[in-house]
Amino acid sequence: MGNAxxxxxxxxxxxxxxxxxxxEALVEPWGLAGDRRWVVxxxxxxxxxxxxxxxxxxxxxxxxxxxxxxxxxxGQDPVTVPVPVPVPQPGATVTVDIFGDKVEAVPAGPAAHAxxxxxxxxxxxxxxxxxxxxxxxxxxxYARPGETVNFADGYPLLLxxxxxxxxxxxxxxxxxxxxxxxxxxxxxRPSVVVAGPPAWxxxxxxxxxxxxxxFRVAKMxxxxxxxxxxxxxxxxxxxxxxxxxxxxxxxxxxxFGQNLVPESTGTIRVGDPFTVLA
Numbered sequence: 001m002g003n004a005x006x007x008x009x010x011x012x013x014x015x016x017x018x019x020x021x022x023x024e025a026l027v028e029p030w031g032l033a034g035d036r037r038w039v040v041x042x043x044x045x046x047x048x049x050x051x052x053x054x055x056x057x058x059x060x061x062x063x064x065x066x067x068x069x070x071x072x073x074x075g076q077d078p079v080t081v082p083v084p085v086p087v088p089q090p091g092a093t094v095t096v097d098i099f100g101d102k103v104e105a106v107p108a109g110p111a112a113h114a115x116x117x118x119x120x121x122x123x124x125x126x127x128x129x130x131x132x133x134x135x136x137x138x139x140x141x142y143a144r145p146g147e148t149v150n151f152a153d154g155y156p157l158l159l160x161x162x163x164x165x166x167x168x169x170x171x172x173x174x175x176x177x178x179x180x181x182x183x184x185x186x187x188x189r190p191s192v193v194v195a196g197p198p199a200w201x202x203x204x205x206x207x208x209x210x211x212x213x214x215f216r217v218a219k220m221x222x223x224x225x226x227x228x229x230x231x232x233x234x235x236x237x238x239x240x241x242x243x244x245x246x247x248x249x250x251x252x253x254x255x256f257g258q259n260l261v262p263e264s265t266g267t268i269r270v271g272d273p274f275t276v277l278a
Contacts, residue, residue, distance in 0.1 A: 004196025004274040006210050007162055011035035012189065013061040013069055014126070015151045016049040018231060019186055020062065024269040027213050027262050030132040030148045031156035032191055034063050037132065039096065039105070039151040040116050043123045047098045047151070050226045053120045054234040071112070073119055081112040084128055096127060098151060103136045105129050138261060142218045147261055155218050155259035157191040159202065167199035168256065172243045180239035186231045187240065188223070188256055194274045201276075202258045211272035215260040222253030 010019040015036045026033040038061065040048040050056050059073040064080060072078040084106045093104040105127035107113075112126040129135050129150055138147040139154055149156050165185055172181035185193055192210065205217045223244060228236045244254035 004194060004276075006192060006268060006270055006272045006274055007195040008185075008193045009268065009270060010186075010190060010193075013038060013063055014059070014071075015039040015047070016053070016056040017059040017061045018057055019189060020060070022270075024267055026267050027157075027265050028132070029156070029262055029265060031150045031152060035191065036151040037129045038069065038108075038126060039098070039129075040120075040124050040126055041094070041096055041105075043125075045095050045097050047096060048120065048122075048124055050229050050234075051224060053122075054229045054236060055120060057229055057231045057234045059119055071115055076115065076118060079111055079115045081108050081126065084108050084130075093130075094125070094127060096151075098136070099153070101136055103129070103151075105135070138218070142259075143261065156262055157215065157260040158189070158221055158257050159192050159194060159208070159215075159260050160185060160188050160190040160257040161197055161199070161202055162193060162195040163197060163199040164202065164256065168240055168243060168248075171247055172239050175239075175243050175246070177237070177239050177242060180237045183227075183240050184231075187227045187229070188221075189226065190257060191260075192268070196274060197276070205258060205276055205278075207263075207277040208260070209273075209275040209277055210268045211266070212264075213266040213268055214263040214277065216263055218259045218261050220250060220253065220255040221257040221259050223256050227256070 009022045009025050011032050011034050042048050062070045064070050068082040070080050093106055096103045096105045108126040116124050116126050132150050136149055138149050169182035208215050227240055248255045
């Protein structure tokens with residue numbers, strides 16, 4: 001495999017908002033520190049993502065000192081959102097429906113709700129996962145007892161490969177919508193991107209290490225309409241799902257990337273060696 005390394009690190013402080021690139025990150029049991037601890041929900045408690053609201057791609061959430069957020073988006077005044085403190089009484093949390101999982105979370109304040117509502121033109125709220133160690137278990141079909149996850153789609157980290165994206169873009173260029181390529185990596189919203197392994201080698205990985213931190217490869221990542229969303233404009237096309245459907249269909253899923261569960265914790269840094277352990 002040669003010299004494989006960690007090429008980039010990305011967090012999404014608010015699920016479905018634009019990615020934030022980092023030079024280093026702390027790996028916690030439930031994901032990267034600061035990643036997807038916040039999410040927008042509708043008036044029925046269901047999670048709102050770019051699936052329903054592609055313009056969420058235009059919103060940026062920066063981590064503020066103390067764990068809060070600075071939210072910004074074109075045409076809106078920035079707003080600072082402190083971490084809400086759960087009050088130990090009934091009604092202090094709200095029930096969030098994230099793809100059928102019921103998870104308790106703590107609502108942010110009215111200013112945050114109003115800001116998010118103005119962004120998407122709907123009645124929504126911003127909520128925070130106060131205790132990721134207990135709130136949401138990983139899918140038991142692919143988890144070990146006690147493993148938990150933040151508000152990611154299902155697993156603590158998503159890994160993608162530079163060579164696999166290059167291969168996918170070559171396939172798009174050969175297809176009937178070459179004008180929609182090449183697609184950038186941010187369409188896939190990865191946590192970590194590795195360079196060095198050959199295209200699609202990740203299909204066979206079972207355990208990997210980034211620097212000194214080890215991970216179990218839980219399952220391939222099935223992709224959705226979000227990958228067709230331009231992360232700088234919110235506009236949608238057909239790629240890469242059209243090409244994934246022709247070349248990367250595994251059962252009922254169109255696959256790109258691998259979901260990881262940390263086996264240990266520690267800090268990872270861009271440039272760290274990447275090792276396949278099994």
